[in-house]
Amino acid sequence: MTPGAPDLKPSQTGPLGVYLHIPFCRQRCHYCSFNTGPYRPAAMERFLSALLSEIDLVGEARWAGGVSIGTVFFGGGTPSLLEGDEMEAVLNRLRKRFTLAPAAEVTVECNPESLTRDKAEGCRLAGVNRLSLGVQSLDDDLLARLGRLHSPVEARRAFNEARAAGFDNLSVDLMYGLPGLDLARWESAVGEILAWRPEHLSAYALTLDEGSRWASEGVAGLPDEDTVTAQYWALARLARQTGYEHYEISNYARDGFRSRHNQVYWRAEEYLAFGPGACGFLGDVRYGNVKPVERYCAMLEAGSLPLGTHEVLTPGQREAERRILGLRLTDGVPLPWLKDRRPLIDTWHSLGLLEIAGGRCRLTEAGFLLSDSLFVHLL
Ligand code: SF4
Structure with a gap:
């Protein structure tokens, strides 16, 4: 390393x-x-x-x-x-x-x-x-x-x-x-x-x-x-x-x-990444390899890992990511994950953008369509 x-x-x-x-x-x-x-x-x-x-x-x-x-x-x-x-x-x-x-x-x-x-x-x-x-x-x-x-x-x-x-x-x-x-x-x-x-x-x-x-x-x-x-x-x-x-x-x-x-x-699970510009996620670290193919090859030929960038996520960042990524799926996220955003959730629910069932929240197809603008409020 x-x-x-x-x-x-x-x-x-x-x-x-x-x-x-x-x-x-x-x-x-x-x-x-x-x-x-x-x-x-x-x-x-x-x-x-x-x-x-x-x-x-x-x-x-x-x-x-x-x-x-x-x-x-x-x-x-x-x-x-x-x-x-x-x-x-x-x-x-x-x-x-x-x-x-x-x-x-x-x-x-x-x-x-x-x-x-x-x-x-x-x-x-x-x-x-x-x-x-x-x-x-x-x-x-x-x-x-x-x-x-x-x-x-x-x-x-x-x-x-x-x-x-x-x-x-x-x-x-x-x-x-x-x-x-x-x-x-x-x-x-x-x-x-x-x-x-x-x-x-x-x-x-x-x-x-x-x-x-x-x-x-x-x-x-x-x-x-x-x-x-x-x-x-x-x-x-x-x-x-x-x-x-x-x-x-x-x-x-x-x-x-x-x-x-x-x-x-x-599901914000972990994955390894290989190749130029590839991005991985391990533990609480998001990392990315160098992008130029020439540099990627030269680093490995010299025996080094081709790491270009990394970011250690805080618990708050991980939580925000888990919420946003989870809402991309129709499975949604457990309702308690959004307890601090209750007024927002109620508004989205009343607009038909979100459903609540079985203790989970999930976006509807109308919510999927507007997801980029909705997710800004969850950061
Ligand atoms: S240039 Fe290559 S990577 Fe990009 S969209 Fe076309 S086929 Fe896919």
Whole structure:
């Protein structure tokens, strides 16, 4: 551990989550603000070697041998640029240093153009049991405008090939509030995706985040707020009609297929993070690795952990986080967690934004829609 670095150590006894950041893409989408750079085979090779070293270094901690891992998430970037044997090498290194629970959920984010039948089979043989497919839109023009590399035809092909390769736990990512997207086209896309019967669906409204091309250059044709709101409600209605649970603000699942990994975040549980810019949470410390891939690799090649930032949360901060994260889920939080906000809770309840039942408070779908502005009051 370097001087000034926090004493990273889990405090929970149950299994931890693991997030692995794969920081390469073939092309940068115009709305993207993630920590990702151009894919080059040599850069991927160097990065993978650094990633394995990072797992080894963290795995040398005295507590590591006793840690069980309940979920693994390969995120990015474009993790589906990895070959099956590369994913297997990473999972084997986790197995060597920690205990990977036999029933662990292991997810890989995939872009349709890099998911072939062979790739899907390679993932499954490597021990991956869940794929999350970044479809985003089923409209040729919109996909091109977003800077995506796939067409709707490729998205359908990738989904079917993942099924044919034996995956019985598939998630699809969609976006709404996109430039030029009207309600009718959105309903048609949602209807088709739901007819595919993915086990899980994530749908996010477009945000122009700092670091994206659209945030710096602007983008024409964004729908007005009423249209975006109508798209949210159309999705909620269609998902309900087809048997999906709206279990988190932006996430829907068939019975038994909630994302176990994302629930680690929303339940304020602990997780390890590996890769450039990856953020973890252990004990009362939130930490983040350095973001530039070059610096990340160089630090690990020199035998150092690539820690960039950390923050020790006070009990008050932890409590506020637990409340806000818990209210993202339809499970809500125990009523006593909000006892100091009773007038606020009563107001939200009277406005139909919150329900109270069985000693718990939870946001309604109307509350989910306004959650960003509601959560400000809970800080
Ligand atoms: S949105 Fe996903 S695929 Fe597109 S550049 Fe960002 S990380 Fe890569």
